Amino acid sequence: MKHDGSRKIHLFLLLVIIAVFIWSAIKPASYLTWALEVSPAVVGLIIVITIYYRFRFTTLSYVIMAVLAILMFIGGHYIYSKVPLFDWIKDTYDLKRNHYDRFGHLLKGLFAIVLREILLRKTPLTKGTWLFAIVVSMSLAIAALYEIIEWLVSKISKGGEASKNFLGIQGDIWDTQWDMLYSLTGSIVALLIFSKLHDKLLKKEIRTSNAQH
Template sequence: MRLLPSYRATTVFMLLVFLASWIKPLWPVEQALHSSLTVLGFAALWWYRRRYVLSERDYLLIAVFIATHCIAARWLYSNVPYDHWAQSALGVSLNQLLGWQRNNFDRLVHFLYGFCLTPPIAAHVVQRYRQSGRFAFGVAITAIMVTSLWYEWFEWLIAVTLSPTQAEAYNGQQGDMWDAHKDMLTATLGSLLWWLHYRRQRGTAEAACTT
């Protein structure tokens, strides 16, 4: 029984979300800036799939991250109406329930960056360089942390070329001076969850071997 969607189904899912996000865009210029990274992601994924083996699970994880980024890009992260969706569907305000004072969809995207990309990076290290799972996850977590820093630098470089209003709309800091630090921490936590999962699996396997 197939539990994961095929590569083709996952690709169609990504493309449909991307196209749907461009139906009557609310902020076309700002969305285009964010979506440029999505296009680069599509190109990198296509190139990688032609050269290396990528499991259906890891391909799906990457697709989930890209699709979520597309949704965030449409509403410039800070304006994703997730609380309205939750109230309409469940009759519950997530912001009130969790005590949030800001729109936290951007935190979800950064968390998924770490959570969704760590397994593919680790798998690549194992496949390409014949390294242990422990070493591979160390590399993957480090890569998530470093690239998260690079992305915050990239956001800053873009912001300094814009007007203050446009910079705030693009960066989505929502008045939080520690926004970049929290974004990097959230991505790291998403990545570390896989390390804990790997350690648990390894411990279970070692326990089974000794019985």
């Protein structure tokens, strides 16, 4: 029954993601920018659905993936630098930029939990300092790779409007460094806060998987 309950939660998360995706695709600020922003989440979603019955993540990991997908769909719909709530925060507190992009990179640090789960279940690594260090390093590497992809898109499109929106620099020459720093910080905080809960959920998931086989 517990397993059925988990599947219902996973299905609910999937339906929420699909609903937000459909909303994001309706009259976005720019269809090209939208496609660039949401494509990583869509590809990730397809992979996760495809392997669901072969490798089922913990519900915590699925919640994190859902949050990150929704984050990208919202950013793709409005353009990260023009998300209304963060425009309001910018105006209210007289900030120099819309911080949705920064907020997004901080939350992307949550993906460290998903990486932690893959390593614990698919490699000889065990809980401890080395696992923490490797997960944080992988999170930073992914953040750096994403920045390289943004740079390549900008070069290929020769600095067009879509690439400028995709980059979302907002006049900050250190934007790339700030993005990676926020992702790094987010991954460290995520591991410190959620690792114990993750361990408990991992035990339940592994026990359920073993019982099925």
